[in-house]
Amino acid sequence: MADVLFKLKNVHFSYLGRIPALCGVDLTVAKGSRIAVIGANGSGKSTLLQMLDGLIFPDQGTIRAFGTELKESVFCDEDFSANFRKRVGLVFQNPDVQLFCPTVKEDILFGPLQLELERKKIEERFAYLVEALSIQGLLERPPHQLSIGEKRKVAIASVLIMDPEVLILDEPTAGLDPLTTRHIIDLLCDPSSEKTLITSTHDLHIVEEISDVVYVFGQDKRIVASGEPEKILKDEDLLRQNNLVHIHRHRHEDKTHAHPHLHIEHHG
Amino acid sequence: MKRNNFIERSLVGTLVFLKESVFSDDYAARRAFLQGLDPRCKLAAILMLLLAVMFSRNIYFLAGMYALCLLLAVSSSIRLGFFLKRTWVFIPLFSLFIAVPAIFEVFTPGQAVARLQLFGLSLTITRQGLASAGFFFIRVLTSVSLCVLLVLTTRHYALLKALRFFKIPQVFVMTAGMCYRYIYLFIEIIENTYLAIKSRVGTVPSTKKGQMVVAWNIGGLWQRSYTLHNQVYSAMVSRGYTGEPRDMNEFSAAGIDFLWLGTAFLILGLSLWQTYYLN
Ligand SMILES: Nc1ncnc2c1ncn2[C@@H]1O[C@H](COP(=O)(O)OP(=O)(O)OP(=O)(O)O)[C@@H](O)[C@H]1O
Ligand SMILES: [Mg+2]
Helix, strand or coil, X not given: CCCEEEEEEEEEEEECCCEEEXXXXXXXXXXXXXXXXXXXXXXXXXXXXXXXXXXCCCCEEEEEECXXXXXXXXXXXXXXXXXXXXXXXXXXXXXXXXXXXXXXXXXXXXXXXXXXXXXXXXHHHHHHHHHHCCCHHHCCCCHHHCCHHHXXXXXXXXXXXXXXXXXXEECCCCCCCHHHHHHXXXXXXXXXXXXXXXXXXXXXXXXXXXXXXXEEEXXXXXXXXXXXXXHHHHCXXXXXXXXXXXXXXXXXXXXXXXXXXXXXXXXX | CHHHHHHHHHHHHHHHHHHHHHHCCCCXXXXXXXXXXXXXXXXXXXXXXXXXXXXXXXXXXXXXXXHHHHHHHHHCCCCHHHHHHHHHCCHHHHHHHHHHHHCECCCCCCCEEEEEEECCEEEEEEHHHHHHHHHHHHHHHHHHHHHHHHHHHCCHHHHHHHHHHCCCCHHHHHHHHHHHHHHHHHHHHHHHHHHHHHHHHXXXXXXXXXHXXXXXXXXXXXXXXXXXXXXXXXXXXXXXXXXXXXXXXXXXXXHHHHHHHHHHHHHHHHHHHXXXXXX
């Protein structure tokens, strides 16, 4: 099929050759689809996203992107590499690693300048994003001196400015206040855009909005379930097994009682 | 145990002070004369003024240059008290080792001005010695003032970029920039780790334990910096980095910059002319 962007077959990956991080992952990403990846801590979500961004490569199994098998060697081809980087953007889970320029402004402009995008278009998008994320006041400051949430906003801007066709987000809303979270989701889910969106998150509130398909990673670092958000979010056993249920504990007079908190109920 | 705590606290305190004084962009962010100049022109002009100070043999000229520094400081909205403190801190360092010995007859023979009886040694202060120490002193003072002016009024990255304009190799400039950033990060990590330990165990109970904690920290720091470096590199690659960073050349020199550059050039000329043609 022409509109398959990524295809992973039985992918295995381990760090330093001994810490397993992905153990047999199969995944297909169609053009324009919106995917959420959820799972417990350490289940391999970030690893998968980095692999989709062509930063690490399988020990076993294959990953194909845009019809080419991704390997270290294909990125030696400058045209392919530049083209791939233009089409795929990743917002890292840890904004500290993503921001390395002396000022916020330079950091946001780093990507487009590397990829030699058109000056005028860069400036337009820059102005738009600064406005949308309300980071006007941060532009001249060094990124490493920002608060965690501010850093995340800058990191998101630094990827969105490249306007990639595939947007990969590793916990984009962690550490953000509710209103900022709202703004960012609106920015990402712009209905007019045809972007392919791949998001990993612990924030089940946003899953329904940002995805059409949900993949659940299990403790064994494989995909244990997938399906529509409504279906997955209703599957209490599945969520419980994968540390994804909020247990709310209340106090009524002298008695304490706890119950799981299902995210689907909010939208009844 | 008391003493231990004191050392521990003052070490962390010093680091934090260093972080705040070296890394603050406070003065560079103000809108005033030197801050408004193009960093390249500023750098070039300050270099010329430094040369002028180095070549001059005229005490009035040097005094004039120092006055100019003070004037520049004021016109760049730097508090005079702060500026003097910043510069005078460096003076003893230089003068103690070079200027003070020079006033004595042993090092600079000449007409005696005073005699000192020190540890059974008879030392004679000479007029020539005093004069050369005076020269030296005001020269150091003026040079340090010029450097402090440059550093205070320029954001560090603008300074680095300006260096690049003068064909200082890319690798050097990049490394300097990264070092700057990592030093900040390291101080921050040490500070936070110290706070974390304190919040978990109160104070570090014994020297032995304290040493262990420091050792863990250094080990951890090293590993963290390594992992961090790898990840930062990935992040750069992810955004299209291929080994040759590009950036917007935002510097633009205007009339005032050239005026300033010209003035510095004239001053340098004056200094050279005085030294080599008048004498
Ligand atoms: N740089 C690394 N070096 C060694 N092991 C690592 C490294 N990064 C991750 N791992 C290991 O790989 C496994 C998967 O990690 P990954 O970061 O993909 O998890 P995750 O699902 O993103 O978790 P989280 O929800 O906490 O972000 C974990 O067991 C982790 O310990
Ligand atoms: Mg992760």
